[in-house]
Amino acid sequence: xxxxxxxxxxxxxxxxxxxxxxxxxxxxxxxxxxxxxxxxxxxxxxxxxxxxxxxxxxxxxxxxxxxxxxxxxxxxxxxxxxxxxxxxxxxxxxxxxxxxxxxxxxxxxxxxxxxxxxxxxxxxxxxxxxxxxxxxxxxxxxxxxxxxxxxxxxxxxxxxxxxxxxxxxxxxxxxxxxxxxxxxxxxxxxxxxxxxxxxxxxxxxxxxxxxxxxxxxxxxxxxxxxxxxxxxxxxxxxxxxxxxxxxxxxxxxxxxxxxxxxxxxxxxxxxxxxxxxxxxxxxxxxxxxxxxxxxxxxxxxxxxxxxxxxxxxxxxxxxxxxxxxxxxxxxxxxxxxxxxxxxxxxxxxxxxxxxxxxxxxxxxxxxxxxxxxxxxxxxxxxxxxxxxxxxxxxxxxxxxxxxxxxxxxxxxxxxxxxxxxxxxxxxxxxxxxxxxxxxxxxxxxxxxxxxxxxxxxxxxxxxxxxxx
Amino acid sequence: xxxxxxxxxxxxxxxxxxxxxxxxxxxxxxxxxxxxxxxxxxxxxxxxxxxxxxxxxxxxxxxxxxxxxxxxxxxxxxxxxxxxxxxxxxxxxxxxxxxxxxxxxxxxxxxxxxxxxxxxxxxxxxxxxxxxxxxxxxxxxxxxxxxxxxxxxxxxxxxxxxxxxxxxxxxxxxxxxxxxxxxxxxxxxxxxxxxxxxxxxxxxxxxxxxxxxxxxxxxxxxxxxxxxxxxxxxxxxxxxxxxxxxxxxxxxxxxxxxxxxxxxxxxxxxxxxxxxxxxxxxxxxxxxxxxxxxxxxxxxxxxxxxxxxxxxxxxxxxxxxxxxxxxxxxxxxxxxxxxxxxxxxxxxxxxxxxxxxxxxxxxxxxxxxxxxxxxxxxxxxxxxxxxxxxxxxxxxxxxxxxxxxxxxxxxxxxxxxxxxxxxxxxxxxxxxxxxxxxxxxxxxxxxxxxxxxxxxxxxxxxxxxxxxxxxxxxxxxxxxxxxxxxx
Numbered sequence: 006x007x008x009x010x011x012x013x014x015x016x017x018x019x020x021x022x023x024x025x026x027x028x029x030x031x032x033x034x035x036x037x038x039x040x041x042x043x044x045x046x047x048x049x050x051x052x053x054x055x056x057x058x059x060x061x062x063x064x065x066x067x068x069x070x071x072x073x074x075x076x077x078x079x080x081x082x083x084x085x086x087x088x089x090x091x092x093x094x095x096x097x098x099x100x101x102x103x104x105x106x107x108x109x110x111x112x113x114x115x116x117x118x119x120x121x122x123x124x125x126x127x128x129x130x131x132x133x134x135x136x137x138x139x140x141x142x143x144x145x146x147x148x149x150x151x152x153x154x155x156x157x158x159x160x161x162x163x164x165x166x167x168x169x170x171x172x173x174x175x176x177x178x179x180x181x182x183x184x185x186x187x188x189x190x191x192x193x194x195x196x197x198x199x200x201x202x203x204x205x206x207x208x209x210x211x212x213x214x215x216x217x218x219x220x221x222x223x224x225x226x227x228x229x230x231x232x233x234x235x236x237x238x239x240x241x242x243x244x245x246x247x248x249x250x251x252x253x254x255x256x257x258x259x260x261x262x263x264x265x266x267x268x269x270x271x272x273x274x275x276x277x278x279x280x281x282x283x284x285x286x287x288x289x290x291x292x293x294x295x296x297x298x299x300x301x302x303x304x305x306x307x308x309x310x311x312x313x314x315x316x317x318x319x320x321x322x323x324x325x326x327x328x329x330x331x332x333x334x335x336x337x338x339x340x341x342x343x344x345x346x347x348x349x350x351x352x353x354x355x356x357x358x359x360x361x362x363x364x365x366x367x368x369x370x371x372x373x374x375x376x377x378x379x380x381x382x383x384x385x386x387x388x389x390x391x392x393x394x395x396x397x398x399x400x401x402x403x404x405x406x407x408x409x410x411x412x413x414x415x416x417x418x419x420x421x422x423x424x425x426x427x428x429x430x431x432x433x434x435x436x437x438x439x440x441x442x443x444x445x446x447x448x449x450x451x452x453x454x455x456x457x458x459x460x461x462x463x464x465x466x467x468x469x470x471x472x473x
Numbered sequence: 474x475x476x477x478x479x480x481x482x483x484x485x486x487x488x489x490x491x492x493x494x495x496x497x498x499x500x501x502x503x504x505x506x507x508x509x510x511x512x513x514x515x516x517x518x519x520x521x522x523x524x525x526x527x528x529x530x531x532x533x534x535x536x537x538x539x540x541x542x543x544x545x546x547x548x549x550x551x552x553x554x555x556x557x558x559x560x561x562x563x564x565x566x567x568x569x570x571x572x573x574x575x576x577x578x579x580x581x582x583x584x585x586x587x588x589x590x591x592x593x594x595x596x597x598x599x600x601x602x603x604x605x606x607x608x609x610x611x612x613x614x615x616x617x618x619x620x621x622x623x624x625x626x627x628x629x630x631x632x633x634x635x636x637x638x639x640x641x642x643x644x645x646x647x648x649x650x651x652x653x654x655x656x657x658x659x660x661x662x663x664x665x666x667x668x669x670x671x672x673x674x675x676x677x678x679x680x681x682x683x684x685x686x687x688x689x690x691x692x693x694x695x696x697x698x699x700x701x702x703x704x705x706x707x708x709x710x711x712x713x714x715x716x717x718x719x720x721x722x723x724x725x726x727x728x729x730x731x732x733x734x735x736x737x738x739x740x741x742x743x744x745x746x747x748x749x750x751x752x753x754x755x756x757x758x759x760x761x762x763x764x765x766x767x768x769x770x771x772x773x774x775x776x777x778x779x780x781x782x783x784x785x786x787x788x789x790x791x792x793x794x795x796x797x798x799x800x801x802x803x804x805x806x807x808x809x810x811x812x813x814x815x816x817x818x819x820x821x822x823x824x825x826x827x828x829x830x831x832x833x834x835x836x837x838x839x840x841x842x843x844x845x846x847x848x849x850x851x852x853x854x855x856x857x858x859x860x861x862x863x864x865x866x867x868x869x870x871x872x873x874x875x876x877x878x879x880x881x882x883x884x885x886x887x888x889x890x891x892x893x894x895x896x897x898x899x900x901x902x903x904x905x906x907x908x909x910x911x912x913x914x915x916x917x918x919x920x921x922x923x924x925x926x927x928x929x930x931x932x933x934x935x936x937x938x939x940x941x942x943x944x945x946x947x948x949x950x951x952x953x954x955x956x957x958x959x960x
Contacts, residue, residue, distance in 0.1 A: 174736075379925060386892045393888060397881045405736045408747045408869035409669065410877060411660065413544035415510035422503050429499060435646075435922075436492060462510070 027064045027071075031087070034060045051105070054098035059153045061091030062126070066150055069142030070359070072370065081139055085130065088142065091149075092126045099123060109176045115156055117179065122152040124187035132191060136380050140370050143359075144194035147352055154348070155341055174402035181398060185391035186455055189427075192384040193452035196445040199377040202368055203441060207361055208282060208294050214357040215278040215301065218308070218350040222272040225343055226265070231327070234266035238319055238343075240326065241336035248339055251328060259324035259333045264315060271311045274304045275350070298361060305354045312347045319343075342460075378441055381448050382434060389427050396420050419458040426451045490566035495559045502552055509543030516542065516686065550664070557657050564650045575643050580635040581622045582900045582917060592931045593917040596938060601903035604914035605634055607941035608901035612636045614937055615930075617899065634901040642896040642921060648887030652880045659876025667871045672746070674699035675754050675863045679722060683868045695723035695742065700730075702864035704751050715751040717864040743870055750865030753815045756780070757797045760820055761857035764792070767850050775856075789827035790850055792835075796821045806842050815860065824849045896921045899934060914938070 035057070068084035071077070099119055102110045110116035129145045132138045200210075229237045237258040240249040249257040278300040285293035319340060323332035337344055360367065371377065399420070400410040411417060430447045433439040439447070488494055512535060513526055523532060523541070532541075539546045582590065598604035605621070612619040617636040624631040670683035670691060681696040700718040707713045714734060721729040721741045731739045738747040757780050764774045764786055776784050776792075783793040800812040801819040808819060822835040833849035846852070902915045916935060920927035 390885070390888045390892060393884060397884075400877075400881075402736075404874075405738070406747070407749075408738065408745055408867045409871075410874075413506075413509065413514075418506050418510045418544075422506055425499055425503055429496065432492065432496075 027067050027083070027087075030067075031060055031064045051098050051101045054094050054101060055153065055156060057094035058091050058098060058122075059150065061087045061094060062122075062146055062149045062153060065091060065142060066146035069140060069146050072140060072143075081133075084142055084146075085133060088126055088130060088146070092123070092130070095119070095123045095126060109179075117183065118152050118156050120179070120183045121187060122149045122156075124183050125149050125152070125190060128187050128191050132195075132380075136372075138195065138198070138372060138377070138380060140198070140367070141191070141194055144197060144356075145190065148190060151345060151348055151352070155345060174398055174405065178395060178398040178402055181391055181395035185388050185395050186459055188384050188388035188391060189423075189452050189455045192381050192388060192448045195377055195381040195384060196448035196452075198371055199374055199381060199445045200442070201360065201364070202371050202374040202377055203445070205442075207364060208285070208297075210357055210360055211278060211294070211297060211301065212282050214353045215275060215282070215297075215304070217353050218275045218304070219272070219279055221346040221350045222268060222275050225346060226268050226272050229343070230265045230269065231260050233262070234264075234269075235260040235262045236264035236268060237261075238324075238335045239339040240333040241339035243334060243336065249333060257326055257328060257333065259326045259335050261318050261322075261324050261335070264318055267311050267314055271304070271307050274300070274307045278304065301354055301357060301361075305351060305358070308347070308351050308354065312351060315343070315347060374441070378444065381445065385427060385430060385448060385451075389424075389431060392420070392424050392427060396424060416458070416462050419454075419462050423451070423454050423458050426454050486562065486566075489559055490562040492563065495556070495563060498552065498556050498559055502556060505543055505549060505552070508540055509549075512540045512543070514542060514544070516545070553657070557654060560650050560653060564647055568647060571643055571647070575640060578635070578637060578640065578898075580620075580900075581631050581633050582902060587902065587915055587917060590917040590919060592928050593915065594931075594935045595904070595913045595915050596935070596942065598903065598912050598914045598942060600912055601632065601905070603942070603945055604903045604912065605632065605901065607938050607945060608634045608914060608916065610941045611934055611937035612899060612901075615934060619899075632903060635898070637896070637898040639894045639896050642890055642894045645887055645890030645894065649884055649891060652883035652887055655876050655880030655883060657880075659873035659878075659880060662873030662876060663871045664873075667869070667873065669867070669869045671749070672697065672866045672868050673863050674702075674717075674866065675756070675861055676700070676702055676758070693744065695721055695728070697746065697866075698722055698727075699864050702751055702862050715748050715864075717748055717751070717866070719746065719866075743872060745869050745871075747867040747869070748864065749867040752863060752865070753799070753860050754863040756861040757794075757820075758859040758861045759857075760794060760797075760855065760859075762822075763854045763856055764851045765854075767847070767852055786824075786851055791825050792851070792853075793823045793825070794820065795823045803840055803842055808836070808840065808843055818858070820855070820858070822853065824851060826850050892922075895923050895927065897927060897930070899931075901938075 065084045065087035068080045068087060072080035072084060099110055102116065102119065110119050125145050126149060129142050129149075132141045225236075231237050238261055240257040240259045241247075242249050251257050278297040281293045281297035281300055285291060285297065316337065319335055320337050321334060323334050325331075326333055372380075396417075399417070403412070403417075404410040426447075430439075430444065430451060433447065434444055513523055515523070518526075527535065535541050539548065543549050579586075587593070596604070598607070609619045609621075612634065617638060619634045619636040622631060622633040622635050668685050668691060670685035672680060672683045674680055674697065676699055679696050679698040681693040683691045683693060685691050698720045700720055702717040703715070704712055705714040705716075716732055716734045718732045719730065719739055720727045721739075729739070729741055733739045733746065733748050735748045738745045740746075759777045759779060761775070761777045764776060766787075771787065774786065776786075778784055778792075778794045780794050780797050783791050785791050798808065798810045798819045798821075800810065800814055800816040802809050802811045802817075808821070811817070819840075820837040822837070824833040824835055825831075826833070829850070834844035835846050835849050835853055836844055837853070837855045839846045897918065897920045899916070899918045901917075903912060904915050905912050916931075916938060918927065918931040918934070
């Protein structure tokens with residue numbers, strides 16, 4: 006009894022540790038930033054604001070994670086506070102950008118990420134305050150952090166708007182798109198939490214998370230591995246801040262030695278938990294799951310190492326190319342997908358570990374499965390009209406600009422596909438009475454499609470939305 | 474075995490109207506549309522680009538499958554038509570039920586319904602009438618208009634209170650489906666009767682012939698003239714604005730003039746003209762020169778000329794603007810035109826002197842290898858070069874637009890109703906226990922969506938009925954409800 010009492014008293018103490026640690030980290034980083042400000046003599050520029058956004062969101066993410074793991078309410082208070090501070094800096098960055106460029110910040114991937122992260126933070130605070138989904142930040146804040154990091158890489162100079170983009174409808178269109186996509190992101194996070202609360206087996210999560218990381222590494226190795234263990238990366242011209250093109254649409258690749266081997270090795274290690282999982286299922290022997298869990302731990306270490314090596318090698322330096330004579334520089338900005346894939350892989354694996362170690366605490370902190378299911382549905386009820394409005398305003402704008410409201414360009418087509426997927430969700434839910442698991446899987450699938458529409462189409466498929 | 478046509482027809486109908494068919498068709502649409510975004514598409518991609526991207530065998534297979542032009546293929550349009558048919562069929566199939574629900578509201582809940590309904594609550598009441606009055610008052614207080622349900626048949630004892638709000642919500646989904654069909658109708662009209670094309674006009678040029686997308690031309694019943702066109706740049710040189718001053722000429726006179734810019738087209742007779750591109754056409758509008766006699770006697774003259782124009786400089790000297798090269802190169806003392814792009818322009822003048830009986834070549838910029846400008850009887854200084862420009866116009870005729878945009882507006886209305894307007898119903902029925910003779914008020918409620926929020930409202934109603942019951946003076950239990958009650 007006394008022991009239990011002691012533990013109860015101890016919990017707030019450990020709670021304070023994390024807050025103090027995160028607080029110290031934030032203070033330290035702000036101090037470093039302050040030194041930078043003193044050196045440059047310029048406080049409110051976009052870089053500083055972005056940096057502050059990153060610091061506060063990262064702090065919020067750590068505290069949300071801490072709350073998810075321990076359920077200590079004081080974490081949450083400080084996490085919200087940190088999110089508010091980050092949101093403030095984020096708003097400042099948007100305002101600064103807007104002021105500097107003279108147009109709403111929606112005309113490049115960088116500017117859209119800025120708005121997307123902002124919307125995500127706002128929705129997170131709303132979900133937390135209004136619906137009481139307190140750990141939502143555990144999922145949304147890391148997404149926001151990845152967004153801000155990507156922004157640092159994709160930083161572009163302020164470009165004036167080409168004539169086609171000078172339209173009020175553009176702002177309407179893109180604002181709606183960001184709102185809709187952020188609502189979809191929220192529904193995704195809620196659906197994941199539903200699955201946890203709905204007692205989805207931990208080893209199923211193991212299979213899915215290691216499957217996802219496997220897919221990331223397989224994608225990298227299959228497309229970029231070069232003979233002799235090198236890795237192909239896009240060459241980068243630092244002067245014009247752009248990829249190097251051999252001819253229209255054909256990028257120049259440089260081969261970075263040894264990184265290929267490292268990627269292949271990580272691929273094997275990342276695949277091993279899945280292998281052990283399959284073995285355990287096949288033999289019906291759960292002891293292999295314990296091995297699989299250890300393999301996940303090992304894979305995280307190796308993934309972090311790969312990430313560090315990748316950053317070190319790809320950040321700068323000059324490398325030979327198979328297609329042209331001489332040495333060419335590359336940059337992290339030239340490979341945003343590989344980088345976000347690597348970061349995402351680490352993040353996914355860490356989320357699994359969180360679930361593995363702290364599942365019961367997590368479940369105590371979350372609202373009931375029923376509530377999560379309903380809020381997921383509600384967010385999609387919000388996202389769907391927004392998606393509809395987004396497509397309609399885009400069509401109207403296209404009609405004003407190109408004389409055609411629908412031309413089956415890849416972005417349009419994928420927006421329509423996203424709309425159809427969510428329409429399917431609503432029909433299944435309303436007429437077929439889909440609840441719980443199937444609905445949650447559907448919501449997750451919907452967000453995957455949204456992500457492809459947002460990023461995949463821009464980078465992988467050609468079309469009119471080239472500037473977006 | 475005789476073929477029962479009616480049975481076959483019925484079965485076909487059931488298949489088309491089923492939600493499974495709809496889902497399968499939509500999945501097909503999604504897969505094919507996705508394929509159409511991954512595979513390069515024919516009219517947008519040039520044939521040589523296609524050949525560069527795919528091997529001949531792959532290209533052959535893709536072409537044979539129709540995957541290189543998915544969105545205009547008959548089978549894709551057919552699939553969309555099938556989807557529309559499916560929506561129509563499903564709507565027709567389900568509509569009568571929904572309409573019955575809408576037109577004949579269920580006002581008196583029978584015992585079976587009362588047992589199954591959630592949420593529900595029973596409150597003890599002194600007698601039927603006071604319970605009904607309390608329910609009425611509570612519903613009034615919540616902004617509802619309750620109505621008394623009176624039995625049609627004197628033998629029945631079907632007394633109760635019924636209140637509802639937003640019954641239209643039951644039909645909202647049909648509004649959405651109808652709007653989708655309206656949009657489809659608009660696009661079909663555009664697909665059949667609409668056309669798109671391109672018209673390029675030099676400044677001052679008039680034309681009524683449009684190059685359409687399918688490679689043919691279309692003659693308009695009116696002509697379009699470009700009076701002026703221009704481009705404004707940002708400081709970094711990237712284009713900020715393109716504009717064209719256009720005039721519509723019909724029956725020999727200007728009927729409409731407008732300066733169009735990107736995002737602001739000209740509309741005449743159902744045909745719209747969009748600013749799409751702008752550039753130099755490689756022709757000279759005006760070359761301005763200052764001519765000074767070489768021997769120093771005589772005044773300076775300022776002249777302006779276009780290509781092939783001849784200007785008299787003095788009694789026996791003329792100058793002709795012989796040719797203009799937008800992009801020139803010199804090889805072996807000869808000037809060549811390298812390209813039609815305005816990269817490196819050169820002007821060629823020919824000065825003819827009757828007295829000397831000789832032609833002198835003058836080049837701008839001066840080219841020592843080609844001709845010696847200083848030999849000519851006049852020395853020229855080029856002060857300005859005005860180049861001719863063309864404006865590129867997208868032309869489109871889309872007679873189905875009204876359908877598309879009204880469909881879009883209707884869809885918003887429908888979606889607003891579907892998601893945010895809730896059909897709420899409340900019933901209150903006094904029930905007397907046959908054994909004990911005690912009276913209680915059964916209260917039930919139902920909403921077609923957002924049930925958790927509705928339950929709060931229901932609890933609010935129950936609390937409010939309880940308050941009303943407490944406030945009301947107890948009536949003697951002898952008075953039965955049957956005495957002509959009306960609210």
